[in-house]
């Protein structure tokens with residue numbers, strides 16, 4: 485049977501009009517090379533917000549520990565075909581606005597092959613995202629997802 489995963493992910497706002505998204509490493513088991521929201525699997529017994537905090541630091545390095553995690557933006561559900569997983573994604577607003585005007589990219593400590601990019605909302609390349617994300621990312625691109633009030637106070 486396909487595994488069912490609970491995943492915590494971040495809609496990371498670099499100010500009100502830009503998002504930070506990442507490209508999955510070429511060697512990823514699933515969705516290699518696709519764009520995704522940073523995050524990962526929630527471990528058994530782990531609170532989802534704590535999982536997102538842990539994943540952000542694992543994926544982006546210690547600089548990500550200071551990012552405020554805000555309210556849930558959306559809960560997504562998708563069943564990937566074949567041997568792919570069934571995923572339940574809890575997407576939180578995350579505030580990266582303190583990084584505005586800084587060399588945030590130089591502060592990241594990325595996993596091998598991973599890449600983090602800033603995109604203007606209107607230019608989000610929806611079709612490069614993992615299938616579970618596409619409808620939601622389209623809604624974000626088209627302004628149907630209300631951006632949080634920045635800064636987010638944790």
Ligand SMILES: Nc1nc2c([nH]c(=O)n2[C@H]2C[C@H](O)[C@@H](COP(=O)(O)OP(=O)(O)OP(=O)(O)O)O2)c(=O)[nH]1
Nearest residue numbers: 491493513514520521522523524525571614616617
């Ligand atoms: N982080 C993240 N994962 C997503 C998104 N959309 C989506 O379908 N997923 C899926 C891909 C993976 O199957 C799962 C995330 O878990 P993960 O990134 O820890 O999984 P993985 O299999 O790459 O990691 P690993 O077990 O190899 O360590 O959720 C998204 O926007 N962000």
